[in-house]
Amino acid sequence: xxxxxxxxxxxxxxxxxxxxxxxxxxxxxxxxxxxxxxxxxxxxxxxxxxxxxxxxxxxxxxxxxxxxxxxxxxxxxxxxxxxxxxxxxxxxxxxxxxxxxxxxxxxxxxxxxxxxxxxxxxxxxxxxxxxxxxxxxxxxxxxxxxxxxxxxxxxxxxxxxxxxxxxxxxxxxxxxxxxxxxxxxxxxxxxxxxxxxxxxxxxxxxxxxxxxxxxxxxxxxxxxxxxxxxxxxxxxxxxxxxxxxxxxxxxxxxxxxxxxxxxxxxxxxxxxxxxxxxxxxxxxxxxxxxxxxxxxxxxxxxxxxxxxxxxxxxxxxxxxxxxxxxxxxxxxxxxxxxxxxxxxxxxxxxxxxxxxxxxxxxxxxxxxxxxxxxxxxxxxxxxxxxxxxxxxxxxxxxxxxxxxxxxxxxxxxxxxxxxxxxxxxxxxxxxxxxxxxxxxxxxxxxxxxxxxxxxxxxxxxxxxxxxxxxxxxxxxxxxxxxxxxxxxxxxxxxxxxxxxxxxxxxxxxxxxxxxxxxxxxxxx
Amino acid sequence: xxxxxxxxxxxxxxxxxxxxxxxxxxxxxxxxxxxxxxxxxxxxxxxxxxxxxxxxxxxxxxxxxxxxxxxxxxxxxxxxxxxxxxxxxxxxxxxxxxxxxxxxxxxxxxxxxxxxxxxxxxxxxxxxxxxxxxxxxxxxxxxxxxxxxxxxxxxxxxxxxxxxxxxxxxxxxxxxxxxxxxxxxxxxxxxxxxxxxxxxxxxxxxxxxxxxxxxxxxxxxxxxxxxxxxxxxxxxxxxxxxxxxxxxxxxxxxxxxxxxxxxxxxxxxxxxxxxxxxxxxxxxxxxxxxxxxxxxxxxxxxxxxxxxxxxxxxxxxxxxxxxxxxxxxxxxxxxxxxxxxxxxxxxxxxxxxxxxxxxxxxxxxxxxxxxxxxxxxxxxxxxxxxxxxxxxxxxxxxxxxxxxxxxxxxxxxxxxxxxxxxxxxxxxxxxxxxxxxxxxxxxxxxxxxxxxxxxxxxxx
Numbered sequence: 001x002x003x004x005x006x007x008x009x010x011x012x013x014x015x016x017x018x019x020x021x022x023x024x025x026x027x028x029x030x031x032x033x034x035x036x037x038x039x040x041x042x043x044x045x046x047x048x049x050x051x052x053x054x055x056x057x058x059x060x061x062x063x064x065x066x067x068x069x070x071x072x073x074x075x076x077x078x079x080x081x082x083x084x085x086x087x088x089x090x091x092x093x094x095x096x097x098x099x100x101x102x103x104x105x106x107x108x109x110x111x112x113x114x115x116x117x118x119x120x121x122x123x124x125x126x127x128x129x130x131x132x133x134x135x136x137x138x139x140x141x142x143x144x145x146x147x148x149x150x151x152x153x154x155x156x157x158x159x160x161x162x163x164x165x166x167x168x169x170x171x172x173x174x175x176x177x178x179x180x181x182x183x184x185x186x187x188x189x190x191x192x193x194x195x196x197x198x199x200x201x202x203x204x205x206x207x208x209x210x211x212x213x214x215x216x217x218x219x220x221x222x223x224x225x226x227x228x229x230x231x232x233x234x235x236x237x238x239x240x241x242x243x244x245x246x247x248x249x250x251x252x253x254x255x256x257x258x259x260x261x262x263x264x265x266x267x268x269x270x271x272x273x274x275x276x277x278x279x280x281x282x283x284x285x286x287x288x289x290x291x292x293x294x295x296x297x298x299x300x301x302x303x304x305x306x307x308x309x310x311x312x313x314x315x316x317x318x319x320x321x322x323x324x325x326x327x328x329x330x331x332x333x334x335x336x337x338x339x340x341x342x343x344x345x346x347x348x349x350x351x352x353x354x355x356x357x358x359x360x361x362x363x364x365x366x367x368x369x370x371x372x373x374x375x376x377x378x379x380x381x382x383x384x385x386x387x388x389x390x391x392x393x394x395x396x397x398x399x400x401x402x403x404x405x406x407x408x409x410x411x412x413x414x415x416x417x418x419x420x421x422x423x424x425x426x427x428x429x430x431x432x433x434x435x436x437x438x439x440x441x442x443x444x445x446x447x448x449x450x451x452x453x454x455x456x457x458x459x460x461x462x463x464x465x466x467x468x469x470x471x472x473x474x475x476x477x478x479x480x481x482x483x484x485x486x487x488x489x490x491x492x493x494x495x496x497x498x499x500x501x502x503x504x505x506x507x508x509x510x511x512x513x514x515x516x517x518x519x520x521x522x523x524x
Numbered sequence: 525x526x527x528x529x530x531x532x533x534x535x536x537x538x539x540x541x542x543x544x545x546x547x548x549x550x551x552x553x554x555x556x557x558x559x560x561x562x563x564x565x566x567x568x569x570x571x572x573x574x575x576x577x578x579x580x581x582x583x584x585x586x587x588x589x590x591x592x593x594x595x596x597x598x599x600x601x602x603x604x605x606x607x608x609x610x611x612x613x614x615x616x617x618x619x620x621x622x623x624x625x626x627x628x629x630x631x632x633x634x635x636x637x638x639x640x641x642x643x644x645x646x647x648x649x650x651x652x653x654x655x656x657x658x659x660x661x662x663x664x665x666x667x668x669x670x671x672x673x674x675x676x677x678x679x680x681x682x683x684x685x686x687x688x689x690x691x692x693x694x695x696x697x698x699x700x701x702x703x704x705x706x707x708x709x710x711x712x713x714x715x716x717x718x719x720x721x722x723x724x725x726x727x728x729x730x731x732x733x734x735x736x737x738x739x740x741x742x743x744x745x746x747x748x749x750x751x752x753x754x755x756x757x758x759x760x761x762x763x764x765x766x767x768x769x770x771x772x773x774x775x776x777x778x779x780x781x782x783x784x785x786x787x788x789x790x791x792x793x794x795x796x797x798x799x800x801x802x803x804x805x806x807x808x809x810x811x812x813x814x815x816x817x818x819x820x821x822x823x824x825x826x827x828x829x830x831x832x833x834x835x836x837x838x839x840x841x842x843x844x845x846x847x848x849x850x851x852x853x854x855x856x857x858x859x860x861x862x863x864x865x866x867x868x869x870x871x872x873x874x875x876x877x878x879x880x881x882x883x884x885x886x887x888x889x890x891x892x893x894x895x896x897x898x899x900x901x902x903x904x905x906x907x908x909x910x911x912x913x914x915x916x917x918x919x920x921x922x923x924x925x926x927x928x929x930x931x932x933x934x935x936x937x938x939x940x941x942x943x944x945x946x947x948x949x950x951x952x953x954x955x956x957x958x959x960x961x962x963x964x965x966x967x968x969x970x971x972x973x974x975x976x977x978x979x980x981x982x983x984x
Contacts, residue, residue: 003741010744013692036689040751043689048897049747052890056882059923059931064910067950078872082536083979114949115969115977118942141949145942148913181561404548495558502556506621510535 004041004407014039022168034157073111076103080514081113088119094475096123097133098438098508102365102515110515111139121152129437152245153324180440190223205234213242215433217358221251228257232264240268245524247309259309263331264370273335278332281325282360284340291342291350297321297328310419322359329363334373337364344379361385365403367409377407381419381428388428395451396465398427400434408432417444424451430469448473449483456483456498457489470497474504480512481505528609537870539617540842543835544809545607547613554614557623563615564627570619571633576602576612584611585633586619587640599636607835670715674775677714678757685751693743696740706731717776722750725900738962745961749898756897769855770896779853784862788851791824792865793817795850796873798956799903799967800842800978807831813839814903814958814967815850815861816877823888823903824850824861839863843968843978846870855898857892876954876968876976878907881926886959904964905956906932908972911945924964935963940979944969 001022009017014035019042025032030041049139075081080099087096103112112120121142122186131154138155146152184196198417200208212227227326228246231239243265262270283294298305300320301312308331314323337347344364351360361383368376381388386404391397408416408428417440420432424447431465433440433448452473455466482505489496542548554574561581563572568588573581584610586598598612608616618624624903629637684707688696704727711720713795726746733739756763763771773779784878799814813826826839840846841865847868850861879885885904891900912923912931922941934941944966954976957966970976 007744010689011692011694011740013695015690016692036686040685040747041755043744043748044752044755045748048747048893050745052893054886054889054961056923056930056932059912059925059929062912062914062923062931064912064925065945065950102779114971115943115947115979117946119939122939142947144861144949145946148945149942238827249675273744487556490558496553499553499556499558502558503552506555 001042001046003050006042006046009039010043033241036261037217065144065148069140071111071139071141073109073139076110076515078518079255079517081116082115082136083511083514084116084117085154088116093123093127093130094438095128095504095507095511096120098475099515102512104133106515111141112137114141114180116287117142118149121145121149121155125151133171140395153189154191154195156235157192180213181207182211186215191228193223194226194230197227198233201230201233205231205236205240208292209239209242216242216245221249221254224249225251225253225257227263228254231261235261235265237265237267240265243268244270247307255309259331260370263333263367266333266335270308271336274332275336276303276329278328278336282330282512284342284347286340291346291356292350293356295354296323297325322356323451325356326359326366326397329360330370332363332367334364334367334371334376344376348379348383369406371408372412374411374415376456377411378415378419380404381407386428388423388426390425391427391429393455393463394425395430395433395448395455395469396460396463398429398431400431401430402431404428405431405435409435414440417441418445421447422442431463433469433476434472436476438476440476442478445477445479448477449481453483453485456485456490456494459493466494467497468496474501475508477505480508535617535620537621537841538613541608541838542613542618543606543608543830547608547610550610550775551613551617554610555617555621555709556614557618559614560618562630563618563624564629565619565626566626566629569629569633569637570615570624571629572615572618572624574600574614576603576611582611583632584609584615585636586612586616587637587658589654596841597640605833613874623966670777673715674757677716677719678754679710680710681716681719681750682716682754685747685754687739688747693740693747695832697733697739697743699730701727701731704752713722715776718774719750719776720950721776722746726750744960749900750896764895766855766895770857771855773853773856773860774896774898779855781862784851784853785864788862790849790851791817791820791822792867793820793822794845794847795840796877796976797840797842798846798873798876798905798976798978799958800839800980809836811836811839813842814956815840815909816903816905816956818845818874818877821877824852824859824860825903826863827860830970841870843873844870845873855896857896858903866962873968873976876907876956876970878905878954878956880907881928882930882932883926889959901958901960904959905954907954908950908952909955910950911941911948913941913945920964924966927952932959933963935960935965937980940966943979947971 001019009019019035019038021032021038025038025041028041030037032038032041076084084096084099087093087099100112103110120130120134124134135155140151142155143157146155181196181200185193188196197211198209200211209231212231217223224246226241231243240262243258243261245271246254247262249255249258259270262268263274264269270323281296285292285294298321301310301324305324305328306312310324310327310331312324314320336345340347342350348361348364351357354360361380364376365380367373369382379405380386386407387399387402388404405428408419411419415430416436420429421443423429428453436444439445452470455469459466482502487502489499539548539551540582542551559574559576560572563570565571565588569585571583571585574584575581582600582601582602583797584600586599591692598608598616600609600611602611604610615624704723708720708723708727711717711723726743729739729742729746736742748837753771753774756767757775760768760771795815795817797813798816799812801810801812803810807864809830811826811828815824815826817823828837829837830836840848846866848863849865849867851864853860853862882904883905888904889902891898892902906924906926908927909924909932911934912925914922922934922936924934925931934944936944944953944955947969948971952972954970954974955964955966956976957964966979968976968978973980
């Protein structure tokens with residue numbers, strides 16, 4: 001009886017198929033009176049024989065994958081590899097991202113452990129921060145793996161670019177505009193095309209613009225809007241015609257993207273129009289001791305306003321004129337108010353004396369954030385409406401959606417840290433820390449250590465905020481040193497969180513030490 | 525004192541001593557400077573006072589084994605039933621970090637060390653030959669009554685198997701879990717735990733039939749194995765001694781660890797831990813390791829069980845190599861072992877001790893089966909295999925092709941498969957893992973000729 005014959009008989013059962021007696025069974029002295037007994041004897045003997053004699057089949061037609069190109073960077077040492085493996089197993093993705101950033105900054109360069117690359121690529125799916133940290137350290141192996149797994153498709157191009165950058169041959173701009181970018185543009189998925197455009201705009205804005213223009217008529221409106229938004233990188237007056245074309249598009253989404261792009265473009269005809277319109281709507285009269293605002297807002301949206309992307313249908317509860325005023329101010333360049341000799345803070349104060357301070361401030365806020373205008377951003381942060389007032393318990397009060405937070409986020413990093421270090425008692429301080437990317441600057445870290453030292457001593461009572469802040473600081477203090485405080489002073493309720501802070505900080509110190517090690521080259 | 529004595533353990537080694545992942549994590553929390561006062565170490569011990577939730581600090585101490593093993597005896601005044609407790613792990617972590625200064629042990633440490641030294645010079649346990657004849661008779665009576673129960677269980681199992689053979693595996697496959705479980709419970713009542721396991725393995729194959737096309741083969745294979753157990757039990761008096769021992773273990777008879785340590789065959793070698801599996805089924809935690817002897821070429825398995833909060837007796841350090849004397853259980857293949865003695869510290873793995881191709885690796889299978897025909901999972905190591913991935917969206921298995929062009933189906937989680945592919949990058953890799961008669965599950969691997977590492981089985 002053959003193995004496959006036996007399996008068939010076993011599946012069917014002896015009720016439906018016979019297992020004839022054989023001389024072998026008789027010779028072995030086994031009872032063989034009924035079909036069941038014979039089947040079971042055969043199963044025992046043949047299953048053992050099959051295992052004892054098993055040899056895997058020939059590989060056949062399936063081709064072995066082409067080996068990946070070598071990576072000139074040696075791998076990190078074993079201690080660093082085990083650390084990263086542990087972080088990934090424990091789903092400590094923030095620390096894994098930091099590990100990757102430290103690796104990227106390492107000199108001489110090392111590559112991430114090959115064996116952990118799939119786990120890294122998988123963890124980076126749906127975790128943008130981890131992906132951003134991962135991309136700079138990817139080498140040829142990541143591209144090679146990603147070509148075999150659609151979940152990692154985003155790593156296909158990135159790995160190639162990273163590799164090319166490291167060769168250091170020629171200027172990066174020239175490199176990035178690969179000769180086949182035109183074809184990649186025409187045939188790529190929307191994610192690929194966006195990534196390609198983002199890369200091109202950073203390196204060669206004109207080439208990026210040409211790509212967008214080349215398929216403008218054929219692209220669906222959502223893609224057109226997305227591409228126009230991406231043109232904000234490397235924006236110049238050369239982009240004005242294409243942006244004007246977007247402003248005249250038949251779809252509102254594209255028109256809005258075009259208007260936003262033109263508003264970012266100082267000197268464009270659009271911004272000149274917007275500035276003139278704003279000046280006409282908000283007139284500043286200077287009198288001997290005080291200033292006054294005179295507001296002239298059209299009662300309904302004119303065709304000219306609509307053509308410049310201004311929305312003529314206010315949301316519920318908002319008056320038409322307030323809605324138009326807000327947008328008129330918003331699309332005008334933030335810098336266009338400087339001509340009156342009034343500083344932004346003064347303008348805000350004057351506006352507060354009118355009935356229109358709300359829409360005016362909303363408009364200025366949009367413009368300030370879009371143009372990253374420091375004077376305006378700081379003035380708006382100083383306004384009570386930003387929610388930056390003094391907190392009774394610094395660092396743990398305040399709301400995660402305070403109006404001041406987007407203003408802080410729009411500030412350049414140095415100015416933002418200046419503001420935070422100057423206002424540690426503000427209600428924005430704690431919520432802002434939660435928003436800032438890791439790691440914090442050394443100056444800000446010092447300030448946070450001082451705040452934490454006060455916090456854990458006094459413990460402002462029943463609130464989850466101190467624990468959340470300790471947890472946050474554990475991952476972001478840079479360098480990863482604890483506040484200068486004797487642990488005996490920590491309030492009892494916070495001892496566990498304090499210990500966790502210390503232990504996370506010590507892990508981060510260890511990570512640095514392990515990554516700095518120069519592992520011996522593996523002997524061939 | 526040698527300068528490296530400050531780092532007698534690495535952090536990883538300390539964390540590996542933790543009885544479970546929760547204890548390791550808790551230990552990390554105890555490792556902060558804030559907790560500790562009065563800590564110190566000399567060449568015999570580490571000690572410290574740990575501030576806990578209570579008023580008095582806990583007195584925590586660990587004896588450093590002079591042989592420098594990966595294990596440390598610990599004692600703590602805390603009420604924890606975990607062993608070592610989180611305070612001891614925290615203390616050892618601080619020690620591993622070099623954060624504990626050298627010093628002179630206080631009285632409570634010195635007293636403990638003296639008591640330990642006194643214990644170790646005392647004879648371990650009374651000689652079993654001293655057992656009274658009355659005890660011996662009682663033991664024989666107990667054994668006879670157990671055998672009678674197993675007799676009944678085997679008889680019942682034979683009838684069940686005959687019914688299965690008549691009705692066909694095709695009809696049994698869609699049966700609900702409870703149908704199989706009922707039979708498994710009957711076998712447990714008959715004190716034939718091994719037969720219950722056999723039934724549950726069949727149930728598991730039947731339950732996952734939708735995911736694998738080879739379920740008829742796998743079920744037939746188990747059917748044969750179960751039948752062979754029953755047949756062998758009825759002929760146990762004429763079986764070779766080793767096979768008879770294997771039979772008893774496979775049916776669920778325990779072998780006392782004292783007997784293994786006293787009379788089991790011993791092998792001293794440098795053992796590479798090339799596979800580890802941690803299980804947590806309801807209240808029972810298991811640890812299983814494959815140990816490869818570098819000098820003798822022996823491959824054995826270490827098994828430990830723990831219920832509830834009992835500590836899991838650790839094996840050798842996973843993913844490392846360590847010299848040890850092992851005591852072998854009789855019967856089963858690959859032999860189960862106890863760790864009788866450790867000699868020196870563990871080291872990182874070297875290159876994997878693989879066979880040149882699948883053919884020669886599999887040649888060990890027949891040897892195992894000739895003694896223990898129920899050996900269902902066999903560790904194998906092969907050098908220079910190429911990973912042949914399947915198309916991402918095809919259900920076809922990945923394969924591992926050796927230099928002779930034979931391709932073994934790879935049964936592994938996606939994580940392990942991709943890790944293996946990445947490790948080679950299309951070039952040959954050395955792998956060690958286990959073969960269940962149908963497919964191979966890689967557990968450790970290395971780019972050809974390079975030092976190996978575990979792919980799975982780390983504590984979570």
